[in-house]
Amino acid sequence: MFSALLSACRRRAVRGAAATLVSGLVAAGVLTTGAGTAAAADTTAQNQGGATATMGGLKTYGAAVIHDDSGDLEVSAGLFEMSVDGGGTLQTYCVDLHNPTQQDAKYHETPWSGTSLGVNKEAGRIRWILQNSYPQVNDLAALAAKAGVGGGLTEQDAAAGTQVAIWRYSDDADVDAVDPQAEKLADYLQKSARDLAEPRASLTLDPAAVSGRPGGLLGPVTVRTDADSVTVTPPADAQTSGVRIVGKDGKPLTSAKSGAELFFDVPEDAPAGSAELTVQASTTVPVGRAFASESRSQTQILAGSSESTVSATASATWAEQGAITALSAVKNCVAGGVDITATNEGDAAFTFELLGVEHSIPVGESQTVTIPLQEDQAYDFTITGSGGLDKRFTGVLDCQTQGAETGDAVQTLSEPSPATVGGAADTNLAETGSSSATPVIAGMAIALVVIGGAALVLVRQKKTPTQD
Structure with missing residues (x-):
């Protein structure tokens, strides 16, 4: 995206x-x-209740390829940033691959039951990915070592790999990261993910x-x-x-x-x-x-x-x-x-x-x-x-x-x-x-x-x- x-x-x-x-x-x-x-x-x-924020846009991202019946499509994949009403900043990934993102759209904190996550049995695995990857894990050398990425990870690789892994669970998408390091991270996160409860x-x-x-x-x-x-x-x-x-x-x-x-x-x-x-x-x-x-x-x-x-x-x-x-x-x-x-x-x-x-x-x-x-x-x-x-x-x-x-x-x-x-x-x-x-x-x-x-x-x- x-x-x-x-x-x-x-x-x-x-x-x-x-x-x-x-x-x-x-x-x-x-x-x-x-x-x-x-x-x-x-x-x-x-x-x-909770936080209300305004969409700022995609800030840290790499490239990914979506495979479907119509062919391959290269897109951007990574971290969005939103500004919170009253003060604060949020970093987010998308869990809604096939819908548009509107800049300056107003967002509000929502229970999983009010979104597609409420009917997604893999939603807990997405939370595991978030907790065990970038930016929650900001030691990229340690993250690369854990994922077996020999060439190391840039912030762009880490963001792209994390988003690709999330899409595989949120949208059941056939999607790969273009960068080999990002793809290896995505595979590691997808295979390692465990079910966690909604926060x-x-x-x-x-x-x-x-x-x-x-x-x-x-x-x-x-x-x-x-x-x-x-x-x-x-x-x-x-x-x-x-x-x-x-x-x-x-x-x-x-x-x-x-x-x-x-x-x-x-x-x-x-x-x-x-x-x-x-x-x-x-x-x-x-x-x-x-x-x-x-x-x-x-x-x-x-x-x-x-x-x-x-x-x-x-x-x-x-x-x-x-x-x-x-x-x-x-x-x-x-x-x-x-x-x-x-x-x-x-x-x-x-x-x-x-x-x-x-x-x-x-x-x-x-x-x-x-x-x-x-x-x-x-x-x-x-x-x-x-x-x-x-x-x-x-x-x-x-x-x-x-x-x-x-x-x-x-x-x-x-x-x-x-x-x-x-x-x-x-x-x-x-x-x-x-x-x-x-x-x-x-x-x-x-x-x-x-x-x-x-x-x-x-x-x-x-x-x-x-x-x-």
């Missing part, structure tokens, strides 16, 4: 259609609930959403991190709403350690509503963590991290009566969709129909519903209800490393040629913008269901022929 590039990547271009129908259905969903004109929905990305996230809040009645403590929300401590930021409107973030003892918190339990202290006279808390820390992100982008930029896996800023957010919803629902979402590549988890802490059941199946969450219980999606499908749906419930979930399901469409063409560039996110070069990205009134997404609506006091709109991207 070339820097921020399109080489060695199958471009799956998608053309967006007009979204007039979708916008009308979104509005209809709001009207059906009797809610009138709704405020902009709280957009909930499937980001469970823990750098920072998460569990659960990501809670609910209940005002006049008490809503929670707990547990901090989980390898950092020494985290700073706790209360809701943005804390001074006017009176909502505080406290510990078990009811005392306000400005910092916490891993394992600490946080609570939303909501005043008894607070009107129905919601609030968010944010925690932030500085730590090194564990090697082997996956990084995914909503712009269809190829999935990355962490090879090295400086001290970096990580963060996580949790929300609370409260009301005096009725179903009081906490909602969260996460991509599930094993199930091929998005898991929506709803917890009901109200005094009435939360009942809804989703894709023809009726679900009911009794008082005090939690249920997870999987929304099935097609590969590369952009989704954008909103759930609204009483008590200020208004959650919008957006993203793209990207669980496979091979394009499902036929006729894909591998594009080779003689020089690095980035395609910047949001620019004119974004012809291979689906349109997922929004207006101030309603969500707009390229595609056709496939479901509009009234959810017993809530409304859900799910839109589905329409498949179109691919373009080179």
Whole structure:
């Protein structure tokens, strides 16, 4: 692959259609609930916390050759570099050979289950390779000796050999390094790799959403991190709403350690509503963590991290009566969709129909519903209800490393040629913008269901022929 590039990547271009129908259905969903004109929905990305970074490009690399039915293709292979929001630098290899990499794309730390690694039984071997090769092992003489490379290794050889070995497991690719030393390293890493468990996230809040009645403590929300401590930021409107973030003892918190339990202290006279808390820390992100982008930029896996800023957010919803629902979402590549988890802490059941199946969450219980999606499908749906419930979930399901469409063409560039996110070069990205009134997404609506006091709109991207 070339820097921020399109080489060695199958471009799956998608053309967006007009979204007039979708916008009308979104509005209809709001009207059906009797809610009138709704405020902009709280957009909930499937980001469970950790580091967020911007793709900088391919920095240290050599050459490799991909062998397939169409012939041999020479590409670049090596280490990418990303800059972390808030400070820090990440080094990554790609685990998504046939997809494009977009320079300046935003990435977020993601569980393996939200990427192709979640359905790859060899994912643990990739983590072993990362821990036992460059740049984690930066004594190249020692690495060369262990791999039996008599001529020694340059940084470029080490990066190329490591990426080639990873591709053999991440993409089941028939690929070789051009340089003999790099190829020997790749063979050693592939044959020596052992299965390792997925590393823990750098920072998460569990659960990501809670609910209940005002006049008490809503929670707990547990901090989980390898950092020494985290700073706790209360809701943005804390001074006017009176909502505080406290510990078990009811005392306000400005910092916490891993394992600490946080609570939303909501005043008894607070009107129905919601609030968010944010925690932030500085730590090194564990090697082997996956990084995914909503712009269809190829999935990355962490090879090295400086001290970096990580963060996580949790929300609370409260009301005096009725179903009081906490909602969260996460991509599930094993199930091929998005898991929506709803917890009901109200005094009435939360009942809804989703894709023809009726679900009911009794008082005090939690249920997870999987929304099935097609590969590369952009989704954008909103759930609204009483008590200020208004959650919008957006993203793209990207669980496979091979394009499902036929006729894909591998594009080779003689020089690095980035395609910047949001620019004119974004012809291979689906349109997922929004207006101030309603969500707009390229595609056709496939479901509009009234959810017993809530409304859900799910839109589905329409498949179109691919373009080179």
